[in-house]
Amino acid sequence: MPLGYYSVPVTPAELATLIRSVLLDAVAAGEVDLAADDVPLPRVERPRQREHGDWSTNIAMQLAKKAGTNPRVLADLLAARLDAAEGVTAEIAGPGFLNIRLAASTAAEIARTVVEAGPAYGQNTSEAGHTVNLEFISGNPTGPLHIGHTRWAALGDALARLLRASGADISTEYYINDAGSQMDKFGASVLARAKGEDVPEGGYPGEYVAERAGEVLEQRPDLLELPDDEALAVARDLGYRAQLAAIRRTLDHFGVHFDVWFSEKSLHDGGAVDQAVARLREQGHVFDDNGAVWLRTTDFGDDKDRVLIRANGEPTYFAADAAYYLSKKDRGFPEKIYLLGADHHGYVGRLKAIAACAGDDPSVSIEVLIGQLVNIAGERMGKRRGNAIDMDELIDWLGTDAIRYSLARYPADSPLSLEGEKLREQNLDNPVYYVQYAHARTRNVARNAAQHGVTRDEFDPSMLDHEAEATLSAALGQFPGVVAHAARLREPHRVARYLESLAAAYHTWYQQCRVTPRGDDPIEAVHHSRLWLNDATTQVIANGLDLLGVSAPERM
Structure with missing residues (x-):
């Protein structure tokens, strides 16, 4: 041969x-x-x-x-x-x-591959053929997003980016929980604040409610002149719209954008809940007992059967969950990923049971990822504890880059403690700073090279035979596989940890291999070739940070 x-x-x-x-x-x-x-x-x-x-x-x-x-x-x-x-x-x-x-000429050829591919380097086809609906955050429109939602915003958006980079057809979706009694309580709270009164018992006492009330009054100066029932309906509707707009602004600030904002209320108003019950009955899994309508989810591993319609005729949240699942199916999504909070473990079995009752294979059609709690400096956070930090406050305190990188750096199913002040530190012990600094350093090297006349006009990979160059070249070559692996396992943290190892390889190379000659020494072929390796590192770090929704600074 x-x-x-x-x-x-x-x-x-x-x-x-x-x-x-x-x-x-x-x-x-x-x-x-x-x-x-x-x-x-x-x-x-x-x-x-x-x-x-x-x-x-x-x-x-x-x-x-x-x-x-x-x-x-x-x-x-x-x-x-x-x-x-x-x-x-x-x-x-x-x-x-x-x-x-x-051989050095073979290993270092990766630099040319990366530079020529540019932003496309790392993209792959490992998830091609998969059409996926990815739902995450889905907070109630009765208050601002908090730190728990922030974790899912960072992970969900990073996962969407990974899946797209791996060839999947992804639609991201925010499920708006705008039906039920909590919306009535929210409307009553907004109306009370508009009147200058305390919120009713069981209402929402946060300062943001007063802000929503002010916004409602700007749109309807006649609010307080309306009959009580009409005033409540207006306060509920306009307050909801104002709060949802505030949530959108927060997510925009965080760099998270959804393809679809889906209203739970639309399922009820459009008859989708009743239709879902009828469709599941046709599948043979619905039965009636004591005046209520049930779904026999125990046939598919659930710990108990679930009520769809109460004896008083009112649908349950579970009925809406079933209608929502069928809506996703009808909209052309054979695969559905749900990202749910730590208090939703019980949803896994029942959601998979819905899929099975609908005639689907739960192992293919539905995937539920459960995230664990987040705390700041060792203290658990929560609305009921009265110490929940709003996403806007978190962004103002730590910045989007530090938050997104830190939250994406750990597996979703691991409890996470953030040391807030450490994330603000500008030193190499801070992981996000460490990686971003590596990118900024590559750009500084490129600027210095240009000033000294070192260009990419020529490239001889055989010149890159230093051990540090072999290590850096190998790390660059691993990136597409890391992206594909992280997408398949639904684990964005693998990209973050890879970037840290790549940054370490680059910092070592930077200390041992010069792109520009010393003093008045002449420019040699190795300098031109090293600039390719430097710029390839620039590209891979930028591509990796983009997958996490984190910026790649030119200077630091």
């Missing part, structure tokens, strides 16, 4: 494709007793110890038994074929690991 028969791998994904191609060729040549369908895309990882090579795979150990051979024998066969690829050498380790080394 002639040298260069296989294409040169630049990223880990391309290396994995190369290894699979080598395996398939060996199968076609009769050297390996496997069917082509039995050859998966290998998993390629960085070895923990640098001396073991640039990349490693256990594919020979994974397939040897099925192929009826010894893992080291299969690994030896693969190594011989891999050595035919340009810039690639392979060696066998242990019981059958394949350790792979890339």
